[in-house]
Amino acid sequence: MIAVNEVHKEYIDGETHVRALRGVSLKIEGGEFLSIAGPSGSGKTTLLNIIGCIDNADSGDVDIDGDRVGGKSKKELTEIRRAKIGFVFQSFNLIPVLTAYENVSMALSLLGVSDAENRERTMALLAEVGLEGMEHRRPSRLSGGQQQRVAVARALIKDPLIVLADEPTANLDSTTGEAILKLMKDINRHRGTTFIFSTHDQMVMDYGDRLCRLHDGLIESDERRSA
Amino acid sequence: MSARPYRNGRTRGGFFLALAMKNLARHRRRTVITAGAIAVGVAVFIWMFSILQGFEAENDRNMSRYETGDAAIMGSGYWDERDTFPLDMPVEDPEAILSLLEAEEIAAAPRIAFRGDLIVRYDPFPEDGSLQRAFYGIDIERDSRVFALSEAIEAGRFLEPGNEEVIIGRWLADQLGAEVGYPVTVTTRTRDGFYQIMDLEIVGIFNTSNPFINRHKAYLPIAVADEYLEMRGAVTAVYLSLPGMLPADADPGPVRELLSEFDGIEVLGFYRLNEDFAEVMEMENAGTAIILILLGIIAVVGISNTMLMSVLERENEIGMMRALGVRDGEIRWMFTFEAAGIGLIGAIVGLILGALLVWHAVAVGIDYGVLMEIEMDFRFDGVLYGVWHFTSMIAAAVFAVLIAGVVALVPTRRMLRRRITDSLRHS
Amino acid sequence: MKHQTGRRIVATVVAGLAALLFVAPAPAQELTAEEIIERMEENQTHSTSIMEGRMIITDRFGERVSTYIAHTEGADRFLVEFTSRDEEGQRILRRDDNLYLYYPDAREVIRLQGSALRDSLLGSDISYEDMTGGRGIIDDYRATLIGEEEVNGRPTYKIRLEARGTNVAYPEQVYYVDREEFVVRKSEQFARGGRLLKETLILETTEQDGYIFPTHIEVIDVTRGSSGTEMIIDDVQIGVSLPANIFSLEELTW
Numbered sequence: 082m083i084a085v086n087e088v089h090k091e092y093i094d095g096e097t098h099v100r101a102l103r104g105v106s107l108k109i110e111g112g113e114f115l116s117i118a119g120p121s122g123s124g125k126t127t128l129l130n131i132i133g134c135i136d137n138a139d140s141g142d143v144d145i146d147g148d149r150v151g152g153k154s155k156k157e158l159t160e161i162r163r164a165k166i167g168f169v170f171q172s173f174n175l176i177p178v179l180t181a182y183e184n185v186s187m188a189l190s191l192l193g194v195s196d197a198e199n200r201e202r203t204m205a206l207l208a209e210v211g212l213e214g215m216e217h218r219r220p221s222r223l224s225g226g227q228q229q230r231v232a233v234a235r236a237l238i239k240d241p242l243i244v245l246a247d248e249p250t251a252n253l254d255s256t257t258g259e260a261i262l263k264l265m266k267d268i269n270r271h272r273g274t275t276f277i278f279s280t281h282d283q284m285v286m287d288y289g290d291r292l293c294r295l296h297d298g299l300i301e302s303d304e305r306r307s308a
Numbered sequence: 309m310s311a312r313p314y315r316n317g318r319t320r321g322g323f324f325l326a327l328a329m330k331n332l333a334r335h336r337r338r339t340v341i342t343a344g345a346i347a348v349g350v351a352v353f354i355w356m357f358s359i360l361q362g363f364e365a366e367n368d369r370n371m372s373r374y375e376t377g378d379a380a381i382m383g384s385g386y387w388d389e390r391d392t393f394p395l396d397m398p399v400e401d402p403e404a405i406l407s408l409l410e411a412e413e414i415a416a417a418p419r420i421a422f423r424g425d426l427i428v429r430y431d432p433f434p435e436d437g438s439l440q441r442a443f444y445g446i447d448i449e450r451d452s453r454v455f456a457l458s459e460a461i462e463a464g465r466f467l468e469p470g471n472e473e474v475i476i477g478r479w480l481a482d483q484l485g486a487e488v489g490y491p492v493t494v495t496t497r498t499r500d501g502f503y504q505i506m507d508l509e510i511v512g513i514f515n516t517s518n519p520f521i522n523r524h525k526a527y528l529p530i531a532v533a534d535e536y537l538e539m540r541g542a543v544t545a546v547y548l549s550l551p552g553m554l555p556a557d558a559d560p561g562p563v564r565e566l567l568s569e570f571d572g573i574e575v576l577g578f579y580r581l582n583e584d585f586a587e588v589m590e591m592e593n594a595g596t597a598i599i600l601i602l603l604g605i606i607a608v609v610g611i612s613n614t615m616l617m618s619v620l621e622r623e624n625e626i627g628m629m630r631a632l633g634v635r636d637g638e639i640r641w642m643f644t645f646e647a648a649g650i651g652l653i654g655a656i657v658g659l660i661l662g663a664l665l666v667w668h669a670v671a672v673g674i675d676y677g678v679l680m681e682i683e684m685d686f687r688f689d690g691v692l693y694g695v696w697h698f699t700s701m702i703a704a705a706v707f708a709v710l711i712a713g714v715v716a717l718v719p720t721r722r723m724l725r726r727r728i729t730d731s732l733r734h735s
Numbered sequence: 736m737k738h739q740t741g742r743r744i745v746a747t748v749v750a751g752l753a754a755l756l757f758v759a760p761a762p763a764q765e766l767t768a769e770e771i772i773e774r775m776e777e778n779q780t781h782s783t784s785i786m787e788g789r790m791i792i793t794d795r796f797g798e799r800v801s802t803y804i805a806h807t808e809g810a811d812r813f814l815v816e817f818t819s820r821d822e823e824g825q826r827i828l829r830r831d832d833n834l835y836l837y838y839p840d841a842r843e844v845i846r847l848q849g850s851a852l853r854d855s856l857l858g859s860d861i862s863y864e865d866m867t868g869g870r871g872i873i874d875d876y877r878a879t880l881i882g883e884e885e886v887n888g889r890p891t892y893k894i895r896l897e898a899r900g901t902n903v904a905y906p907e908q909v910y911y912v913d914r915e916e917f918v919v920r921k922s923e924q925f926a927r928g929g930r931l932l933k934e935t936l937i938l939e940t941t942e943q944d945g946y947i948f949p950t951h952i953e954v955i956d957v958t959r960g961s962s963g964t965e966m967i968i969d970d971v972q973i974g975v976s977l978p979a980n981i982f983s984l985e986e987l988t989w
Contacts, residue, residue, distance in 0.1 A: 135728040155636075159634075162632065164633065187632075191633060235632075436962075497853070501901060504927045
């Protein structure tokens with residue numbers, strides 16, 4: 082469903098030339114719960130960005146749903162992200178002036194879903210992520226874990242092909258982080274949504290059904306684990 | 309590629325509009341200050357425009373009511389030489405023209421304009437003296453159909469036909485120490501260029517809202533002017549009162565057609581008769597434009613600064629939205645709505661403030677009394693009243709909103725040029 | 736607009752027309768008015784002169800004095816340059832019956848035309864118009880001898896001049912011409928309708944090289960009561976040679 086083939090990526094960070102990905106190939110099937118692990122600077126975030134169509138590879142191909150991403154215009158990539166990709170960020174990235182409800186329903190509004198349907202789906206999902214009764218709170222009145230639940234809901238609301246989560250628990254304490262992981266895994270189980278998340282935390286990577294280790298821009302190991 | 313059909317555009321547009329309005333509340337102080345600057349700009353512009361319009365309308369009214377009528381018939385070439393008050397390019401047969409006009413029920417008044425020295429002598433005047441002034445021989449009865457002079461008599465009476473008498477303005481009377489009943493001597497030249505002397509009695513002192521004629525002009529019966537100046541029935545101009553909302557709207561075209569048979573005359577419309585002011589008005593308008601531009605710059609700088617700050621501090625958020633598939637155009641609209649919102653608040657407050665100022669200018673006016681000691685060509689007599697000019701008010705408000713919206717595009721564009729990954733890394 | 740006036744005298748002196756009056760060898764007998772006027776005009780030589788003079792203007796603000804140097808050639812060419820402080824450097828040139836003004840502040844030459852000629856010279860009772868004029872009084876006026884009168888102790892012919900046409904400022908003038916010297920002793924200018932406008936008096940003359948020369952003239956504006964203009968010639972040189980281009984427009988701005 083997602084095929085990453087011999088992807089190379091270099092970028093310049095200040096004065097240093099970083100070879101972030103040096104030929105990464107990866108196939109991800111629908112419904113996988115994949116953790117990408119590796120130390121800081123191993124290329125995890127770059128790989129996620131390229132899969133998420135917010136960054137482009139220097140060479141190599143990425144196919145999403147059989148569609149080759151390389152060579153597409155900015156506009157086309159925007160449309161792919163809009164419809165098919167959900168993001169969960171390390172620092173939640175909610176819009177502070179919107180309520181939990183609005184932050185989530187926004188993703189459906191972009192797709193032109195009617196208000197009634199939007200409402201129904203958003204309320205249901207918020208309940209599903211455990212935020213019933215908090216729909217009208219703004220992010221400032223939610224805990225970190227609650228904010229990340231909103232973020233997960235925002236990523237999921239449009240039924241994306243894939244949810245990309247870059248260090249989703251890094252800003253949370255371990256208990257809360259684990260709860261978020263459990264939530265994501267539950268959703269993965271129930272809905273069959275594909276999740277790819279990055280981490281450098283052993284506890285977190287253990288959650289993955291499949292674990293890819295990245296080191297210096299190369300896949301060091303790729304193992305499937307039994308759930 | 310398009311994943312799903314987007315039917316419900318209003319939901320999307322509505323979402324960004326709502327978000328923009330919510331964003332306005334993020335930095336209330338900043339919003340208020342920026343909107344305040346716009347409000348002041350809008351209000352000042354509305355007020356200035358009102359005053360200038362009032363000024364122009366008053367000037368037009370005073371020209372029309374006392375000096376030019378709505379149109380005039382003059383001898384060909386006279387208009388270009390008017391400053392020298394020539395008598396050798398007159399309208400030769402005014403009666404024929406007048407009867408034609410009167411048959412069409414067009415109000416018309418002939419006048420003989422000439423320059424002369426107004427000479428006064430000690431006792432009854434406080435001292436000897438002479439002043440060069442413009443004199444007008446006027447047809448007593450007809451003049452009132454076109455001009456308002458007869459309504460402005462402050463002391464004494466209006467002229468009576470055929471009497472060797474003169475009326476002068478209040479300003480000139482004060483200057484000379486003249487009172488009703490005092491004798492004056494006027495030296496001038498006849499139509500043929502001979503020196504001529506007239507002894508006239510001041511029978512009235514007028515005080516019009518037109519300071520120029522209060523200062524510079526004196527009036528006597530047309531028959532007296534005709535006799536002394538040996539005009540042989542000719543006049544220097546026939547002035548017309550034509551229907552029109554403003555003097556400037558009066559159309560002399562039909563008169564021109566009516567008189568097409570006459571040689572040696574031309575029909576001058578109000579614009580032509582007021583061409584001296586056109587340039588000054590243009591300068592005034594240029595001045596207004598400069599002020600408008602300055603106000604615009606203040607608003608633009610204020611709003612672009614505010615929007616730049618908004619955009620910069622929300623870089624991470626913008627990155628997130630783009631990652632989620634929000635289109636660049638939608639982000640642009642969001643910031644445009646936001647800036648236009650600030651513009652709208654400013655415009656509404658400015659409109660209210662401006663309306664208050666205009667109301668004051670209309671009801672109370674601005675007293676330029678102090679300035680009146682300075683000699684000006686403009687025909688207004690000290691208190692300047694504004695007029696309600698709703699088009700300009702709405703235009704100013706709309707302009708403020710539009711310009712604010714447009715200005716937001718600059719910082720937004722700059723932000724949208726950045727890579728999403730860079731924006732996301734920024735926090 | 737041309738007219739003949741006391742112009743002959745006024746312009747002569749103020750503007751420096753060297754109205755050099757030749758003393759006739761013997762008084763004529765039984766002359767007609769035309770002959771007297773012609774004699775008066777004939778007696779004006781066309782020599783050159785340099786004069787220094789003063790113009791004293793009296794009006795309701797008091798008395799002002801302007802001084803000038805005038806260069807003249809014949810009856811219709813002159814250049815006057817003012818030397819008093821307020822007017823210093825102002826020049827008036829008459830040539831070919833045109834009048835030009837030069838203002839040093841504006842560095843500009845203005846040709847006076849039309850109604851501008853009716854303006855007063857420095858606020859005096861003399862207009863620029865009075866400084867120009869046609870070739871002969873008789874061309875413009877019909878002359879009638881209406882009597883003999885003594886003016887300042889001198890016997891004169893009293894001659895009425897009536898405008899022939901409409902191209903002159905004064906419809907009527909009266910000249911008092913010295914019976915022996917054929918110089919104007921007094922003149923009066925009338926408005927249309929016969930009212931006296933101006934009076935010009937020659938109060939003093941001087942004889943130089945056999946010419947009778949007016950040195951003190953007074954112009955009274957009768958309509959204006961208290962105002963008047965006096966012209967006094969302090970120094971005069973006759974028959975001097977003048978620089979070649981002195982009456983040219985180019986030289987006006989030097």
